[in-house]
Amino acid sequence: FRLVSTTGEEDQIWVGDYREDKRQILNLFNRLTRQVADEVMIELTPEEERLLSISKTVDREAYDAYLKSSYLLDDGSKESLYEVLVYLKCAVEKDPDWAPLYSGLTIVWLSISQMGHEPPEITGPKIFANRNKALELDPDLADIHHADAMIAYLREWNWEKSEKEFLKAIAINPNNAGSRVLYAQLLGILQRPGEALTQGQLAIELDPLNLLVQVLYGGVLMEIGDFETALAYGEKVTAVDPGHLAANSLIVAAAFGCGDYNKVMEAAKYAFAKKVDFKEVERIYGETGFVAAQEEILRQKEVLAQKGYVPAVGMAVRYMMVDQPDKAMEWLEKGFEVREQGMPYIATHGFLCEPLFDNPRFIEIIQKMNLPLPNN
Structure with missing residues (x-):
């Protein structure tokens, strides 16, 4: 390990060579943190000292599997x-006693629900069971507070609790770009765009090559209505990974906001390819145009909805794309009833619902969710 100065010339401050059993990797990280703090003369707080003094071991195979899961x-x-x-x-x-595995499972089930792969009634029990187990094993873990913050705003719609938990997670690990960018999304939901941008930009600075952080920051930009920059972030990710589902989903909405329907269709090919007959959609787009193509996507999804779960908020966004606000409201009301995870975002610019902002039915939902009314 080397510690170098990044101001001016790259001067080596400290170097250390370590050979440890992988089971001791967490204790090694704690020891390194202490040594780096000593070298740069940073005084640790009593709470930081307490956390770093806790000895933990981890099974080698479990740790390897955990790292692989993070990559995917x-x-x-x-x-x-x-x-x-x-x-x-x-x-x-x-x-079975390593808490990060359960916080990881919590995040995965939240992600499965957020991406619309499973309905809330399937994911909910798994989210809370894993969260409770993680909290039981290690209440000081930053990832637990991160997971609690996500649960609070995506599932419980408890905005105050979510912000407190994000701030706890960031206080424990201020370099966690994921916590910062999701906190930024919460701030966007709460109509605090300046703070949202600050946290989102910090996340990008902390982990500029992380594809998911770039997509999530694109989501922050969508929330505040900066479709052009959001589109650029989505395309930056697909330049590396053309089939990146989350990035292509971002591009669909951002490109629509920019009025670039060709880019909407190109990204939709990846975002919806496994859910609709996209060859038919492309044929209609070529012959009849964008609105007809989107209506075909909606027709196919309505059929799917009769057989199984289709995310309600996604359907609402599609209906807004074809200027059918009444149908969009029907789906938003369905999303509200099942507490779908996309619902907290509907009063931001990113979900294309601006024409509904003065709709009494829409306002009623926002008020029931205790969200601030959007600034038109």
Whole structure:
């Protein structure tokens, strides 16, 4: 390990060579943190000293599986997220008392629900069971507070609790870009755009190559109505990974906001390919145009909705794209009834619901959710 100065010339401040059993990796991280703090003369708080003094070991195979699961989490596809579940469940078998595995499972089930892969009644019990187990094992873990913050705003619609939990997570680990960018999304939901941008930009600075952080920051930009920059972030990700589901979903909405229907259709090919007959959609787009193509997507999804779960908020957004606000409201009311995770975002610019902002039915939902009314 090397510690270097990044101001002026790159001067080496400290170097250390460590050979540790992988089971001691967490204790090594704590020891390194103390040594770095000493070298740069940072005084640790009593709480930081307490956390760093806690000795923890982890099973080697469980740790490897945990790292692999983290790598697969970012694109949001059903296949990737279920592969993450496999890794984490295998890790739990190896080390059932390691709290990060359960906070990881909590985040994965939240992601599965957020991406519309499973309905809330399936994901909800798994989210809370894993969250409770993680909290039981290690209440000081930053990831637990991160997960609690996500649960509070995505499932419980408890905005005050969510902000407190995000701030706890950031206080424990201020370099966690994921916590900062999701906190930024919460701030956008709460109509605090300046603070949202500050936290989102910090997240990008902390982890500029993380594809998921870039997509989530694109979501922050969508919330405040900066479709052009959001589109650029989505395209930056798809330049690296063309099939990135979350990035293509971002591009669909951002490109629509920019009026670039060709880009909407190109991204939709990846975002909806496994859910609709996209060749038929493309044929209609070529012959009749954008609105007719979107109506075909909606027709196919309405058929799917008769057989199983289709995310309500996504349907509402599609109906707004074809200027059918009454149908959009019907789906938003369905989303409200099942507490769908996309609902907290509907009063931001990113979900294309601006024409509904003065609709009494829409306002009633926003008030029931205790959200601030959007600034037109």
